[in-house]
Amino acid sequence: MSELKRNMGLFQLTMYGVGLILGAGIYVLIGEAVGTAGDSVWIAFVLGSIVALFAGLSYAELTSIFPKAAAEYVFIKNAFKSNFFAFLIGWLTAITSIITAATVSLGFGGYFAEFVDIPIILSAIGLIVILSIVNFVGIKESAWTNTIFTVIEASGLILIIVIGFTFSDPEPVNYLESPFGFTGVAIAFVLIFFAFIGFEDMANVAEEVKKPKKHSQEQLFCLS
Secondary structure, eight states, X not given: OOOOOOOBOHHHHHHHXXXXXXXXXXXXXXXXXXXXXXXXXXXXXXXXXXXXXXXXHHHHHHHHHOOOSSHHHHHHHHHHOOHHHHHHHHHHHHHHHHHHHHHHHHHHHHHHHTTSOOXXXXXXXXXXXXXXXXXXHOHHHHHHHHHHHHHHHHHHHHHHHHHHHHOOOSSOOOTTOOTTHHHHHHHHHHHHHHHHOOHHHHHHTGGGBSSHHHXXXXXXXXXX
């Protein structure tokens, strides 16, 4: 049986996880989260990070034991000895990945439409097609492409933080204010946790990582 090429190292795996979080979370979903939680959005981030911490630690432990592709399928199959539950979770994970890809690509389309007069849906489809081609070429090429875009994303985020610190608001901010109360914070929490999701994708490339038992555990733990 042929094996996948182990071309991803520690740095590339780290950038892979960071890129997943920044792409969906900061640049796409944060606006929706702020719209529901208001100035209390930081509470949603704290709650999301706590839940993500335990999820990440669980993935780190399981991935170090079962460094295989189709991670959730393998985890459930070994835990419950049930092909049905493993099959069900596998399909749910695939559907989640499709939703995540659609969210990120539509977010990109929205930003791209501000610069070029192209329908958002066409930009989203174009992004998926281009990145699919890169993935088909090989994991080494896709890993370096992801690293480059992750550095760009992180640089943009740092720029926004710097601008934010230089901006002064004459009115005091109530960091406990939420336009929809606890319900708005709860909805934002769900969105933020969705933004933190990326553990499964890191685990699913375990067969393409050098020393997966060591690197997968280290990076999932650090990102948590």
